[in-house]
Amino acid sequence: xxxxxxxxxxxxxxxxxxLKGQELEDFRSHMESCAHCRAHLEAENALSETLxxxxxxxxxxxxxxDRVSATVVQQSSRNTTRGSLYDRVSRILSVSGALxxxxxxxxxxPVALAIGLCVALVPNxxxxxxxxxxxxxxxxxxxxxxxxxxxxxxxxxxxQAVTTWFAGKVxxxxxxxxxxxxxxxxxxxxxxxxxVSYKGSPAALVTYEAPKDKVSLLVVSSQSALVxxxxxxxxxxxxxxxxxxxxxxxxxxxxxxxxxxLVSSASGPPQASCLVCxxxxxxxxxxxxxx
Amino acid sequence: xxxxxxxxxxxxxxxxxxxxxxxxxxxxxLSRNSAEAExxxxxxxxxxxxxxxxxxxxDGAKSWVFTILRNIWLNQLRQGRAAPEMVxxxxxxxxxxEPADAAQDPHADYVTKIEREQVWLAIxxxxxxxxxIIILREYEDLSYQEIAAVLGCPLGTVMSRLARARSRLxxxxxxxxxxxxxxxxxxxxxSKEEGTLNEPL
Numbered sequence: 001x002x003x004x005x006x007x008x009x010x011x012x013x014x015x016x017x018x019l020k021g022q023e024l025e026d027f028r029s030h031m032e033s034c035a036h037c038r039a040h041l042e043a044e045n046a047l048s049e050t051l052x053x054x055x056x057x058x059x060x061x062x063x064x065x066d067r068v069s070a071t072v073v074q075q076s077s078r079n080t081t082r083g084s085l086y087d088r089v090s091r092i093l094s095v096s097g098a099l100x101x102x103x104x105x106x107x108x109x110p111v112a113l114a115i116g117l118c119v120a121l122v123p124n125x126x127x128x129x130x131x132x133x134x135x136x137x138x139x140x141x142x143x144x145x146x147x148x149x150x151x152x153x154x155x156x157x158x159x160q161a162v163t164t165w166f167a168g169k170v171x172x173x174x175x176x177x178x179x180x181x182x183x184x185x186x187x188x189x190x191x192x193x194x195x196v197s198y199k200g201s202p203a204a205l206v207t208y209e210a211p212k213d214k215v216s217l218l219v220v221s222s223q224s225a226l227v228x229x230x231x232x233x234x235x236x237x238x239x240x241x242x243x244x245x246x247x248x249x250x251x252x253x254x255x256x257x258x259x260x261x262l263v264s265s266a267s268g269p270p271q272a273s274c275l276v277c278x279x280x281x282x283x284x285x286x287x288x289x290x291x
Numbered sequence: 292x293x294x295x296x297x298x299x300x301x302x303x304x305x306x307x308x309x310x311x312x313x314x315x316x317x318x319x320x321l322s323r324n325s326a327e328a329e330x331x332x333x334x335x336x337x338x339x340x341x342x343x344x345x346x347x348x349x350d351g352a353k354s355w356v357f358t359i360l361r362n363i364w365l366n367q368l369r370q371g372r373a374a375p376e377m378v379x380x381x382x383x384x385x386x387x388x389e390p391a392d393a394a395q396d397p398h399a400d401y402v403t404k405i406e407r408e409q410v411w412l413a414i415x416x417x418x419x420x421x422x423x424i425i426i427l428r429e430y431e432d433l434s435y436q437e438i439a440a441v442l443g444c445p446l447g448t449v450m451s452r453l454a455r456a457r458s459r460l461x462x463x464x465x466x467x468x469x470x471x472x473x474x475x476x477x478x479x480x481x482s483k484e485e486g487t488l489n490e491p492l
Binding site: 008009012013043044047048050051052053054055056057058059060061063064065067068071072075153154155160161164165167168169173 | 307308311312313314315316319325329332333336337338340341342344348351354355358359360361362363366406407410411414425426429430436439440441443445450451453454457460461464
């Protein structure tokens with residue numbers, strides 16, 4: 001390897017004022033003694049000046065600005081319509097109420113009972129089937145994770161980088177459940193993210209590792225994955241569903257339109273997976289792993 | 292053109308208009324087709340508008356919208372929906388911006404126009420992975436970290452790819468600024484003799 005190779009990238013960092021301290025001193029020292037690298041530095045600087053002289057390279061055409069403005073207006077009015085839609089539905093319902101008074105209670109009571117039974121039972125069955133499917137998918141993805149068979153994605157321990165990476169890749173607004181990177185020595189470290197498939201649509205899988213355990217988090221839209229079943233535990237405004245599935249511990253919950261399924265090894269402590277989110281929070285002692 | 296719902300603090304400050312030139316430039320270097328670039332930008336704005344409620348950090352807004360645009364473009368490529376690459380090499384500089392404050396000297400104006408077109412052509416002739424990293428770093432001023440997030444690759448890859456892209460571009464533009472380099476080299480060598488290689492050139 002040419003000893004000057006390492007200065008190729010350092011030259012760019014130097015031009016960006018990114019070199020500091022000893023690194024900067026070493027760079028200057030090398031430039032003093034190496035005519036080749038000095039010439040390279042000058043050429044890079046000249047290139048930067050040439051490129052910057054013609055900034056911006058493009059400007060958006062007026063027609064595009066008009067199109068985007070129209071999109072903004074359209075989208076804003078759609079948001080506004082949500083409120084008025086509620087009013088319209090309310091008005092329709094009030095008309096229905098007037099019709100009801102015209103009908104006999106002898107007809108209405110049996111019909112209402114039948115509808116009530118359907119509402120109470122059928123959705124519940126569907127709900128649990130969908131929930132089971134979601135949990136099974138989360139466990140299947142976790143198996144792939146621990147066996148190293150996941151598709152390659154992003155390797156990062158940065159929640160910001162992971163959130164940015166999923167933008168536009170998944171058909172929902174991806175959010176991590178909590179910011180979990182604040183601790184200086186977290187028990188569970190985020191290792192990366194990858195795209196997986198759930199019901200034929202892209203879904204987000206975030207992975208974490210501890211010295212003796214691996215945890216994965218499957219995130220999908222709550223419209224496609226309902227959460228139910230298992231042992232229910234209410235915390236704050238959310239309900240968590242705990243269960244053991246195929247030797248794995250699974251915690252599911254929904255929040256702000258997203259469904260989360262956190263999968264960890266069942267041989268680990270019962271609340272271990274909770275530490276992924278709570279390790280840096282004030283209540284972490286409640287989830288302290290059993291020794 | 293300020294986007295965002297009233298109850299979203301990041302959205303209240305998130306002015307998409309400030310990114311339109313940059314998004315259009317990025318879309319142009321990816322697609323090399325103005326019609327497709329416009330569609331990409333519009334779709335990006337629509338998705339950003341829908342997803343901005345989840346945008347917690349205003350500082351990350353720029354790289355976020357660029358990531359959205361790139362993902363839309365990649366999805367279109369995968370689905371075969373992207374138009375075939377047709378480089379619009381019009382001689383009147385339509386692809387590149389005309390300077391807002393054109394020089395008064397007609398000859399200087401002409402030289403600037405020619406150089407601008409040559410820079411634009413040289414960039415457009417690079418492979419797409421080099422084109423996009425040049426535009427993100429040199430024209431949009433994204434940090435290496437932000438570029439890594441947009442491209443979904445490690446920081447080291449960003450730096451080495453940028454170095455290779457610049458090398459290719461420098462070769463292509465050699466004729467344009469060889470005179471500048473000679474001039475600057477003389478100046479820098481003089482500085483070196485005075486031992487003043489302390490600040491970035």
